[in-house]
Amino acid sequence: MDTRFCRSHADHYARHGSPYKASYGAREIQPYRAAALGWLEANQSDTYVANAVDRVATLLRAAGPHVEAFRLRGLSPEERAKAAWARLRKAGIDPRRVVAAWLAAEMIINDDPQAERKAEFRQVQAAKLVHRMASGTHKRWGEGLTATELHVYPRPRGRVLRHMGEALERACELLVEHHRSALPKLSSDGRQA
16 A cells, blocks of 8 residues: 555556656657667777676676566566566677666756656666566467467566666666766757757
């Protein structure tokens, strides 16, 4: 029972990290992701960039065994978050893309005049981007017309996103602290300014 919000606002808070502000859409955040990835590639020799990428690579390596998305029921939020990192590792996601997701969340929130400025919102926005990179499990049994397929996608919400976001924030905190002003700026049409 939530003592602060009604049911719809509590659900919104679990999904988006804010009871009032919705998550950014794919069209809104894609230019920021592209700009952040380009900036990371251009500055890959920087100590703080290398540190953030190494920390994310460590998160992926230390996530434990891969758990199929349909076997998550009954696991704690921490275990589900680790399973999400393990799915990313199994999918071969480049750690730079994960760091770029955090930077994209930082950049879009800084550019938004009506942004939610709480750390939890930033963590959830970045975690949602990362969670989508390798979110599902896909199985196929048999061949031809009699083949059976199973496609399961875990829901990105609640404490799982908070755990992923906190881990990602810790991995990228030095990079953001030292290069916040050097991150690319985007104009209103999505191009670098």
